[in-house]
Amino acid sequence: MSLSQLEFNNQNTATIILPGKAGDIETLITLPKTLTDSSPIVVISHPHSLYGGNMTNKVVHILAKSFSELGAITVRFNFRGVGKSEGEYDHGIGEAEDLQILVSELRKWRSQAPVWLAGFSFGAYVTTRAQEAIKAEKLLLVAPPVSMYPFDEIAEINIPWTVIQGGQDEIIDASAVKKWVDERPNQPQLIWIEDTSHFFHGKLNEVKESLLNAWLL
Numbered sequence: 704m705s706l707s708q709l710e711f712n713n714q715n716t717a718t719i720i721l722p723g724k725a726g727d728i729e730t731l732i733t734l735p736k737t738l739t740d741s742s743p744i745v746v747i748s749h750p751h752s753l754y755g756g757n758m759t760n761k762v763v764h765i766l767a768k769s770f771s772e773l774g775a776i777t778v779r780f781n782f783r784g785v786g787k788s789e790g791e792y793d794h795g796i797g798e799a800e801d802l803q804i805l806v807s808e809l810r811k812w813r814s815q816a817p818v819w820l821a822g823f824s825f826g827a828y829v830t831t832r833a834q835e836a837i838k839a840e841k842l843l844l845v846a847p848p849v850s851m852y853p854f855d856e857i858a859e860i861n862i863p864w865t866v867i868q869g870g871q872d873e874i875i876d877a878s879a880v881k882k883w884v885d886e887r888p889n890q891p892q893l894i895w896i897e898d899t900s901h902f903f904h905g906k907l908n909e910v911k912e913s914l915l916n917a918w919l920l
Contacts, residue, residue, distance in 0.1 A: 706812035723801040726789025729781040735774045743775040745819040748826030752782045752792045762823045765907045769914045799832035806837050828852045849883040850876035870897035
């Protein structure tokens with residue numbers, strides 16, 4: 704099935720298998736209530752494949768819900784080796800290549816749509832690796848694992864971007880995220896939620912409201 708043949712359910716959602724460099728990519732696409740030729744496409748990358756991360760992760764879900772309310776087509780996909788996606792975990796390198804291929808297919812489908820990128824945790828690293836090649840128009844990083852991956856080796860971000868970070872993150876070093884953000888030549892909007900953990904337990908609605916308010920600026 705091609706993207707042009709998608710059949711959406713009563714939730715405006717469809718699943719499709721798209722080609723990636725290492726094989727099939729399982730993809731979930733949701734349309735906004737109001738769809739136009741210029742409705743943005745936002746592709747959301749999930750947390751670490753080897754630790755239970757997938758496209759139905761609750762933070763990824765709330766991001767998709769938020770972007771839907773902003774009028775965007777939301778696209779979630781499983782990284783290599785997750786769900787029905789083929790291939791094996793590739794330390795963010797192959798995953799970033801698959802993200803680029805996926806966006807290329809989406810642009811063929813809706814050529815007038817702006818492309819936004821979003822990623823949570825490991826997905827934020829994948830997104831940051833791919834953002835320059837993709838030439839997205841806006842970027843969202845949630846809990847980017849700057850203390851675990853070589854973010855400083857990646858091209859600088861020169862588009863409008865937002866970072867959401869929990870102050871009590873037990874997985875990554877929140878202070879390292881703050882330092883990395885402060886050192887960027889093109890400063891992002893930083894949404895700091897002090898009293899929350901890596902997975903934003905009990906704070907998902909706050910994540911949503913913060914994103915809705917920030918993204919409208």
